[in-house]
Amino acid sequence: MRFVRMPQYVLTGALALLFLFPLVWASYASVSPQPGTAQTSGWGFGNYETLADYQAGIGQYLLNSTLVSAMTVLFTLGVATFGGYAFAMFRFPGRNALFLVTLAILMVPYATLLIPLYVLLNELGLQNSLFGLALVLTMFQLPFAVFMMRISFEAIPRDLKESAEVDGCGSFRALTHILIPAVKPGLITVGLFAFLAAWNDFITPLVLISDSEKLPLPLAVANMRQQVMGIVDYGATEAGVVVLALPCIVLFLALQRHYVRGFMSGALKG
Amino acid sequence: MAVPAVAARPEAAKQTKRRRNSKKLAGWGYATPTAVFVLLFFVVPIIIVARMSVSDWGLFAGNRGWNAPANYEAVLDDRLLWPAVWFTLKYTVVTTVILLGLALGLALLVQESTRWTGFLRTSFLIPSALGLASASLLFYALYSPQSSPLGFFGPVSFLGTPGKALWSTVALIVWRFAGFYMLLLLVGLQSISADVYEAARLDGANRWQTFRYVTLPLLRSSLALCTILCVTGSLLAFDQFYILTKGGPDNSTITIVQLVYNMAFQGQNNLGRAAALSILVLVALLVLNALQFRGLRDKES
Numbered sequence: 001m002r003f004v005r006m007p008q009y010v011l012t013g014a015l016a017l018l019f020l021f022p023l024v025w026a027s028y029a030s031v032s033p034q035p036g037t038a039q040t041s042g043w044g045f046g047n048y049e050t051l052a053d054y055q056a057g058i059g060q061y062l063l064n065s066t067l068v069s070a071m072t073v074l075f076t077l078g079v080a081t082f083g084g085y086a087f088a089m090f091r092f093p094g095r096n097a098l099f100l101v102t103l104a105i106l107m108v109p110y111a112t113l114l115i116p117l118y119v120l121l122n123e124l125g126l127q128n129s130l131f132g133l134a135l136v137l138t139m140f141q142l143p144f145a146v147f148m149m150r151i152s153f154e155a156i157p158r159d160l161k162e163s164a165e166v167d168g169c170g171s172f173r174a175l176t177h178i179l180i181p182a183v184k185p186g187l188i189t190v191g192l193f194a195f196l197a198a199w200n201d202f203i204t205p206l207v208l209i210s211d212s213e214k215l216p217l218p219l220a221v222a223n224m225r226q227q228v229m230g231i232v233d234y235g236a237t238e239a240g241v242v243v244l245a246l247p248c249i250v251l252f253l254a255l256q257r258h259y260v261r262g263f264m265s266g267a268l269k270g
Numbered sequence: 271m272a273v274p275a276v277a278a279r280p281e282a283a284k285q286t287k288r289r290r291n292s293k294k295l296a297g298w299g300y301a302t303p304t305a306v307f308v309l310l311f312f313v314v315p316i317i318i319v320a321r322m323s324v325s326d327w328g329l330f331a332g333n334r335g336w337n338a339p340a341n342y343e344a345v346l347d348d349r350l351l352w353p354a355v356w357f358t359l360k361y362t363v364v365t366t367v368i369l370l371g372l373a374l375g376l377a378l379l380v381q382e383s384t385r386w387t388g389f390l391r392t393s394f395l396i397p398s399a400l401g402l403a404s405a406s407l408l409f410y411a412l413y414s415p416q417s418s419p420l421g422f423f424g425p426v427s428f429l430g431t432p433g434k435a436l437w438s439t440v441a442l443i444v445w446r447f448a449g450f451y452m453l454l455l456l457v458g459l460q461s462i463s464a465d466v467y468e469a470a471r472l473d474g475a476n477r478w479q480t481f482r483y484v485t486l487p488l489l490r491s492s493l494a495l496c497t498i499l500c501v502t503g504s505l506l507a508f509d510q511f512y513i514l515t516k517g518g519p520d521n522s523t524i525t526i527v528q529l530v531y532n533m534a535f536q537g538q539n540n541l542g543r544a545a546a547l548s549i550l551v552l553v554a555l556l557v558l559n560a561l562q563f564r565g566l567r568d569k570e571s
Contacts, residue, residue: 009386012379012386012390015379015390016389016390016393016394017393019393019394019396019397019445019448019449020393020396022397022408022409022412022445023396023397023408025412025419026408026411026412029411029417029419034417036416036417078303079303079304079307080304082300082301082302082303082304083300083301083303083304085300086297086298086299086300086301086304087301089297090293090294090296090297090300090301091293091294091297092293092294092295092297092298092301093294094298095297095301098301098304098305098308101308101312101313102304102308104312105308105312107555107556107559108312108316108552108555109506109527109548109551109552109555110506110508110527111506111508111527111530111531111544111548111551112316112319112530112548112549112551112552113311113312113315113316113319115319115322115530115534115541115544115545115548116314116315116316116318116319116322116545117311117315118534118541119318119322119541120311120314120315120318135307135311136311138307139307139308139311139312142304142307142308146304171293171296171300196399196401199401200400200401200402200403200404201401201403202401202402202403202508202509202512202513203508203509203512203527203531206512206531207531207534207535218401218403218404218407219403221407222403222407222513225407225410232414232416234411234414234416234417235417237407237410237411238408238411238417240407241404241407241408241411244400244401244403244404244407245399245400245404245408248399248400248401248404249396249399249400251399252395252396252398252399253392253396253399256392256395
């Protein structure tokens, strides 16, 4: 079976390079000399300086994105941990209905919800606010997050659950002391996906945030392209892509082992 | 012995009942944050959007009273509607076929776990870490005649004609999502037990026959999940076209969601009309998903 392995390595290697090429190119192009950018001769960080000076400054946009992502991860983990615990371990009236309605969020297009949410957040005094944006992003995460936490709690070995009950501690102590450590892979998966979604979301802040000081990074980089007289500074765009992508790729690679495990444990349960 | 037991029974029953009630209460307690979020940011907005779709509701003017069914009529008369529907469907079919075909190929390629396939898996998966908007911005620079490294093919315009704009966007989406669908299919592939393959080998099946008659049927539920995700995602495409083509050239790449956005926030500033179109999209999506689920169940039984 395993003769003539060489061509296979070459072909699959070329395929891998094809997938890596755009990212490698963007990092390279962001620091290499290019006419029409801030970096016309020699290598350097001219494009990143353009980015740093764009309107409110990249620092502000990074801060906005970081705040929104942190709040979304926090809210999602909190709501989904309690929700998953309730759906997995308790029987209460309305349990199935609530779970189904939560999953139904997946069936409704973002655009359908964003139009009324734009009006609703105005009514609640949360228009143009990063807090309001994080609340909406949390809601979009709930179907995946609650589902994931439910199957994580259901997958806990029975004797661990029983030992928590025999110890006579209340359900809240059992959750915080015994059960949460057991669902760590699920929590990491949910947290990572909430971060990636919040950091990268485009259409939600496009609709809900109109104040240019409060834009998250993807919108700021996208807006930067329509700067002066329609001339696009591609160098600054490339630098923006690198800043946007770097934290995601680092987290993705660092946590790969964990979320693949989270996925697999869910898949095995069917 | 029996006497105290009988006497104790109502007491015990009361106690279990009390315990069951307190468990119910605790369950509701833990579910409350979920319920509040779902109610406030999902159920209430659905009610509002339904109300908006039958009202004269401007972006700045707010609600100016009922006008049913004027919004729906205006949507169906919009000259961009049917081109947008047609384009979105075409884009969905092209994307789904190419993306799932490639993802399946990649999943088969990296099925065994060796150090080399580990490297391949990671390479294919890395684009999935990027946001769709970041990936679109990256390809925006990659496709521009000014900065493109692909210039050695000659002066190519990637977004200049409607056809090129479609295929260039499909290439972006395939690059961004192939690894993600590969991972989903890989999970499915690994749940097929080695015994089944062993049996096929003993029966003298060749590689193609094994794939066609063993792998593919056993992979059906994973493939179905990928199809539903990919079709739904493509029908609701927005970011990639908003960033890459802005709907051009000549409005040829306007998707339905982009039309909703334009009606609400650009030019028309008519939230009522946008709400009407998004209700129609919601209904179409529900019908389509119901059909897909039914098709799935029929095949399985």
